[in-house]
Every structure is written in C-alpha cells, then in structure tokens.
Amino acid sequence: MRAAELAGLPIRAGAAIRGARLFHPNGVLATGTLTRTASDSVGLPVETGPVIARVSKGVGAPGALPDVIGLAIRMEPHEGDETPWDLLLASALGGTGWRKTIPFPARSVDTAVLSTLQPLDHRDASWWLRARLVPERADKCIATDQIARRIDDRGLVFELEQTQGHTPFFPLARVELTATANESDYPDIGFDPTVHTTRTVRPGPSWLSSIREVAYRRSRQGRDAES
Template sequence: MRLAKLTPYATGVLAIGRVDRSEADDGLPVRSGPVVARISKGLALPGGTRDIAGLALRLPTISGEPWDLLMASSGGSGKWERRGPRPANDWHAADFSSLTPFQHGGGRWWVRARCATPIPVAGLSLGGIADALRRDGVEFALTQAPSGQDFRPLAWLTLHDIHQVITRDDEVDHHRLADLRPPDPRDAANG
C-alpha cells in the first residue's frame, strides 16, 4: 500500500517513535521498527477546542517499502460510523480510522487506532499531547480488519520524541512525513 504523499494539517505535532508488531505474519505486513508520526487538528481550531483529530504514520513493512497511513477521528468502530470523519473531544477518546478500506493481498482492509495514554490536559489540545510526548511518551493501539470481519490487534505505537510542533502562526517549513526519516538505530549507540 502506498498512499499519496502526506502533507501536514495546519497545526500538529511531528513525532518519532517505534511500532511493535502484535503478532508476526497475521494480516497486514507491518513490521516492528522506527516510525514517524504526525498528530494533528484538521480544522486548526484553537486550544483544546473540539476538532477532527488526525494521525498520520509512516510504517515500516516486511518488504522494506514504508507505508504512509492517514487516519482521522471517526464516529466509532461500527461499519458505517468508521467511514466518516467526526470531531473528537479529546485525544484519549478519539477513535481514529483509515475512513476507507484499502487493498492488500486480494482483500480490503481497515486500520483503526486508539490513544492508550491518558492525556492530563482536557480537550483536544496540541500543547497537552506535546507535553505528554515530552514527559513519558504516548502509546496508541493499532488494530486491523479485513472488510466484514472483526478487528484484531496489529501493533503498539509508542511515540516519544517530538520533531516539531506547528501552530497556525508558526513561520516554518511544513514537513511531509515522506521527507522525514526516523533516526538510524545504529546512531543511538553513538549518542
């Protein structure tokens, strides 16, 4: 799967972390490894105001070619609810969905995500999620399902390093996930 190049929303947090595969060889060919992610607000509403939450990931795969996956807060996990974007009240309660299924291995697949880390700041605040990332990191549970079947675990996503926080007023170049690379694990041994 290769989705269109991901461009950031007007506001967001660009983070680096790791994805750990739940069960090898079960479903989608995502493998454990470093990941780049963007947590964003689709409408760029101020502060903790309710908004469409976004989660974009650059995932490592068994083939070595990364997948770009874009999810948005949806109406829930039901067959019809997961198909439409819906504003979220806070990061921890948002049900992220790929919104449309994608083709893989002759079937149509869905991916969902849910923040497993309580964010101490109320609402959908980018400052709150950035603080949680800086403090202890933020985890998301990723699940997968072929069309018409139940969701099952795919991976755990742990984000822990902030690359950039972009607000509407920032005068910085907006990076695409496709332009970023997670740090090489070999460099960690060298400091």
C-alpha cells in the same frame, strides 16, 4: 482535465491563501517505535521498527476546541520498496460499520476512535485500521501544546487494530511516540498514503484514492507557492 484534478484546484487555492496545509494545519511531529503484536502472517504487513508520526487537528481549531484528530504514521521502507509507508487515520463517527468512514470532531485525543476512513487492499482482501490511545487518561487533552507536553513527559501509545471486511477488530501493533521533533528538520515529510505505501498494499477504492492523491498534491503545491 480529470474530475479528480478539478476537485483538487480549490484545495490548492486554499493552501496557498492559508500558506500552510489546508487540512490538519496544526500538529505535533514526533518520533517513536511501532511494535507489531499480530502474528507475522496475519493481516497487513506492518513491521516492527522506528516511526515518525504527526498528531494533528483537522481544521486547526484553536486551543481545546473539538476538532477532527489526525494521526499520520511513517514507517521505514520495506525491503525492496522505493518509498516509506504512510498510514493516515482520523477521528471517526465510530469504530465499526459505516461510522468508521465518516470523519468526526473529537473532544480529546484520549477518547477519540481513529480510522483509516477507507479500506487498504492487500492480497485480494480489504482491511481497515483503527487506533485508540492507551491507556485512556483522566487529564483529557486536544490542544497541540498539551499533546506535545504529554509526548515529551510520558509518551503517547496508540493501539492499532485491524479487521478484514466486517469481522471483529483484533490487535495489529502498538505505536509509542516518545519525543517531539521540529518540523523544520523534516521540511519534505509530506505524509501521503496514496504515494507512500508498500508494494502489496493500496488504499481503496481506486476512485477515492485518485481524488485523495490529487488533494494531497494540490495542497502541497499551494503551500509551496506561498513559501
């Protein structure tokens, strides 16, 4: 058994015991639109179109307690692709340098800096993504019921930025979530950036992607075993 498979066994067990996702168990599913703001030929090949996304809490801390905030975005398949394209970001220790690789609890979705935590390899270059809520609001929220109300009342808009290597970040796209969705209507949503990606983009480095791929699969298997 590969090391990555061994590492995934505790995750499967944890998901089975919990009867839910081991990571990011509490979240809000929503529909919306991604609008590309970068030039078509610059950076990652995201395209303007509808998305389904999930804003979540990493360990499921109740209420307004700080937690690692997650943002999962599913884009429709690009022409010629067999799967949709999933982007996953989480609140990080910071938005630049090594800090963007460390998941870190946030007190509010308004002030969190979200990062892919690992690079995305595209055409022989490594790209990083980060996201921030815009505009930042005075009524800070992190509880999932607050997030759901805000999506339905006013919408949530995230600014996606990209960078190649250690160069400054620059705008890539805006993601506007405008309506919550019932997770029971999407029983097989299964966000997984290691499986659902476009042909020219792969999460890197390969050893980390292998571990994450097993972790996502084991979590789904454990959850399904209890359903």
